[in-house]
Amino acid sequence: MASPTPTPARQRRRGHDPESVLATAVGVFNERGYDGTSMEDLARALGMTKSAIYYHVPGKEQLLARALDRALDGLFELMADDGAAKGTGIERLEWVVRQSVRILVDRLPYVTLLLRVRGNSPTELAALERRREFDRFIGRLVTEAAVEGSIRPDVDPALVTRLLFGAVTSISDWYQPARGASADDLADALLKMTFGGLRV
Amino acid sequence: MASPTPTPARQRRRGHDPESVLATAVGVFNERGYDGTSMEDLARALGMTKSAIYYHVPGKEQLLARALDRALDGLFELMADDGAAKGTGIERLEWVVRQSVRILVDRLPYVTLLLRVRGNSPTELAALERRREFDRFIGRLVTEAAVEGSIRPDVDPALVTRLLFGAVTSISDWYQPARGASADDLADALLKMTFGGLRV
DNA sequence: GTCTACTGACCGAATGTTCGGTAAACACAA
DNA sequence: TTGTGTTTACCGAACATTCGGTCAGTAGAC
Numbered sequence: 001m002a003s004p005t006p007t008p009a010r011q012r013r014r015g016h017d018p019e020s021v022l023a024t025a026v027g028v029f030n031e032r033g034y035d036g037t038s039m040e041d042l043a044r045a046l047g048m049t050k051s052a053i054y055y056h057v058p059g060k061e062q063l064l065a066r067a068l069d070r071a072l073d074g075l076f077e078l079m080a081d082d083g084a085a086k087g088t089g090i091e092r093l094e095w096v097v098r099q100s101v102r103i104l105v106d107r108l109p110y111v112t113l114l115l116r117v118r119g120n121s122p123t124e125l126a127a128l129e130r131r132r133e134f135d136r137f138i139g140r141l142v143t144e145a146a147v148e149g150s151i152r153p154d155v156d157p158a159l160v161t162r163l164l165f166g167a168v169t170s171i172s173d174w175y176q177p178a179r180g181a182s183a184d185d186l187a188d189a190l191l192k193m194t195f196g197g198l199r200v
Numbered sequence: 201m202a203s204p205t206p207t208p209a210r211q212r213r214r215g216h217d218p219e220s221v222l223a224t225a226v227g228v229f230n231e232r233g234y235d236g237t238s239m240e241d242l243a244r245a246l247g248m249t250k251s252a253i254y255y256h257v258p259g260k261e262q263l264l265a266r267a268l269d270r271a272l273d274g275l276f277e278l279m280a281d282d283g284a285a286k287g288t289g290i291e292r293l294e295w296v297v298r299q300s301v302r303i304l305v306d307r308l309p310y311v312t313l314l315l316r317v318r319g320n321s322p323t324e325l326a327a328l329e330r331r332r333e334f335d336r337f338i339g340r341l342v343t344e345a346a347v348e349g350s351i352r353p354d355v356d357p358a359l360v361t362r363l364l365f366g367a368v369t370s371i372s373d374w375y376q377p378a379r380g381a382s383a384d385d386l387a388d389a390l391l392k393m394t395f396g397g398l399r400v
Numbered sequence: 401g402t403c404t405a406c407t408g409a410c411c412g413a414a415t416g417t418t419c420g421g422t423a424a425a426c427a428c429a430a
Numbered sequence: 431t432t433g434t435g436t437t438t439a440c441c442g443a444a445c446a447t448t449c450g451g452t453c454a455g456t457a458g459a460c
Contacts, residue, residue: 015405035235036320039450051452052406060450090399116316120236151398159381159389160398162374163367170366181359189359197397198351198360199290215439239416251418252440260416 021046021056026067026109033116034064061123064113068127071114074103075134084141090150093141094195098187100168105175105183112172138165164194221246221256226267226309233316234264261323268317268327271310274303275334284341290350293341294395298387300368305375305383312372338365364394 021042028037028045039060043050057063078084083095104111114131117124139161146157167190175186221242228237228245239260243250257263278284283295304311314331317324339361346357367390375386 031318032320033233033235033318035233036318038448040448048405049407050450051408054451055405118231118233118236120232150400152392152396152400155389155392155398156381159386160393162370163390163393164398166370166373167363167367169373170362170370173366173369174362181356186359189355190363192352192355193360193363193394193397195397195399196352197395197399198355198364199395199397200350200352238414240414248439249441250416251442254417255439 016046016048016052016056018056021053022063022066023109025057025063026113029064029067030109030112030116034113035120061121065123065127067110067113068117068123071107071110072127072130072134074107074111075100076130078103079134079137088150089141089145089148090195093145094191096138096141097164097168097191098184100165101171101187101190102183104168104171105177105186108172108175108177115169115172135161135165167194216246216248216252216256218256221253222263222266223309225257225263226313229264229267230309230312230316234313235320261321264313265323265327267310267313268323271307271314272327272330272334274307274311275300276330278303279334279337288350289341289345289348293345294391296338296341297364297368297391298384300365301371301387301390302383304368304371305377305386308372308375308377315369315372335361335365367394 024046025037025042028042031037032041039050039053042053042060046053057066078096078099081099083099084092086092087095114127117127117131119125119128139158142151142157142161142164145151146153146160151157151160171186175181224246225237225242228242231237232241239250239253242253242260246253257266278296278299281299283299284292286292287295314327317327317331319325319328339358342351342357342361342364345351346353346360351357351360371386375381
């Protein structure tokens with residue numbers, strides 16, 4: 001605690017650590033897909049040999065597990081937040097959409113990876129189950145907004161849930177932070193389109 | 201033309217053919233991901249041995265190429281259709297959204313596969329390039345609708361393009377035909393939400 | 401000398417693909 | 431009806447390569 005080094009994560013010796021290996025790995029996973037990425041690919045991207053990776057992390061699947069947890073932890077914190085419980089149904093829905101966009105942007109590579117998981121291993125299945133819990137949470141919010149009469153009655157709440165969050169999750173497919181749009185810019189555009197409507 | 205056999209595609213002998221192998225393969229590709237699917241997996245799903253697959257199709261990558269073409273051909277036919285050229289900008293945009301949903305639903309497994317392509321091989325890169333051409337076509341439509349003043353001026357047309365078609369493409373992630381919703385049901389809900397707005 | 405952060409050689413398993421072979425179905429002549 | 435030759439649709443084994451992962455050794459900072 002009273003350590004003289006203010007940055008305990010970074011060792012004195014230059015080189016890699018579990019965190020930087022994870023960050024690079026997630027980048028490559030998103031480029032090539034998890035199954036399409038070999039440890040050889042990772043080693044090349046990290047500038048080291050395959051075996052050196054195993055000094056920092058236990059293996060390929062743990063790399064995936066850590067990345068998925070990072071995305072899911074963000075979403076679960078959001079679910080537990082006060083903002084998701086205060087106000088009318090539609091206010092809470094709007095807040096959750098906005099925060100979901102923020103988490104997606106803040107943790108872009110991790111959430112991107114999560115959204116591509118198919119359930120090919122116990123690790124992926126566990127992540128999928130946690131993700132479905134979040135989806136059910138959204139579904140409940142939309143239903144409440146519909147029940148209170150805040151959203152148009154001529155659309156199925158279940159469809160709205162999927163389509164609305166389809167637009168949200170699509171962000172991970174095309175968003176490039178370098179182009180200048182912030183998380184709030186994205187959320188504003190998305191909410192204007194889906195809540196207010198495109199038509200003038 | 202004057203052939204005595206009315207069904208030239210189907211031979212007298214029962215068993216598999218390139219078409220049924222492709223259909224099954226695309227199903228497995230979508231379950232496990234292309235890279236996560238082995239020829240052994242395909243063989244199991246087809247009820248034959250790995251080597252028998254090669255009697256019907258040249259290889260794994262050609263299976264992918266054929267599937268991607270099937271999806272892209274649909275999208276390109278849509279671009280060339282009269283409906284995409286008649287009416288005001290926003291009318292054409294609405295028509296294209298509706299038809300895109302229809303193609304997505306009609307060719308669900310093929311389009312799903314296309315939407316997951318990452319560019320890991322020349323086959324995938326070629327498909328990605330064709331897909332980007334379709335995306336640019338949509339972008340032009342949205343811009344025209346914005347220029348003619350049919351959509352709200354306080355949102356960036358480029359963002360609208362991505363978000364609107366993000367909602368469309370998300371359909372492949374969650375749509376289950378067995379649940380009863382038709383392509384038109386989906387398009388109706390999507391257009392009500394994005395063009396009219398959810399808020400009452 | 402000790403610890404950290406690696407390298408290089410290597411392992412068994414799995415990968416996509418090819419090969420030689422074969423049983424059943426077929427077309428057709430005798 | 432039977433015999434002959436050909437095609438169809440497959441199997442089992444083997445191929446070279448790549449996979450994720452292990453381990454003994456070691457260069458350099460302390």
